[in-house]
Amino acid sequence: MSDTPKFIVDHNVGKLARWLRLMGYDARFFRGDDDAELVTIALKEGRVILTRDTHIMKRRMVTKGRLKALLIESDQPQRQVRQVVDSLHLDYRFNPFSLCLECNQPLVERKKAEVKELVPPYVFKTQEQFRQCPSCQRLYWRGTHWRAMTRRLEGLGGG
Ligand SMILES: [Zn+2]
Numbered sequence: 197m198s199d200t201p202k203f204i205v206d207h208n209v210g211k212l213a214r215w216l217r218l219m220g221y222d223a224r225f226f227r228g229d230d231d232a233e234l235v236t237i238a239l240k241e242g243r244v245i246l247t248r249d250t251h252i253m254k255r256r257m258v259t260k261g262r263l264k265a266l267l268i269e270s271d272q273p274q275r276q277v278r279q280v281v282d283s284l285h286l287d288y289r290f291n292p293f294s295l296c297l298e299c300n301q302p303l304v305e306r307k308k309a310e311v312k313e314l315v316p317p318y319v320f321k322t323q324e325q326f327r328q329c330p331s332c333q334r335l336y337w338r339g340t341h342w343r344a345m346t347r348r349l350e351g352l353g354g355g
Contacts, residue, residue, distance in 0.1 A: 204238045206247035211273040220291025288349045296329035303327035
């Protein structure tokens with residue numbers, strides 16, 4: 197799917213990055229304060245800008261339509277997620293369990309035997325599918341935390 201949007205998330209709406217990654221959307225977090233740098237990355241990598249900064253919305257690249265940007269209205273993370281999903285017609289269940297929530301890196305499958313020493317015994321006993329971030333080495337499984345987050349997302353979509 198080549199028209200799947202990718203995002204660059206301004207630090208003023210930083211929590212959005214995790215939620216988008218949870219759904220499986222590539223969401224790069226922008227830490228800096230330099231609007232010009234944010235715009236440059238967005239253009240180069242074809243990313244939609246998510247921000248609460250009205251100055252960015254007034255930049256020529258955005259007003260001329262060369263760059264897509266969404267001004268986030270609420271300061272509540274859940275409302276922010278909902279605005280992005282509604283405005284850009286995202287799918288809450290697009291591709292869950294595919295990206296590292298911390299680094300935005302695609303997760304790699306790990307065989308159960310490979311993670312035996314790396315996860316708590318209870319998790320090893322009860323989970324079958326494991327994935328790992330090649331960057332931070334964090335392990336993921338579809339455990340209760342993941343399910344709780346996914347359910348919160350689906351709750352948002354229920355209206
Ligand atoms: Zn990671």
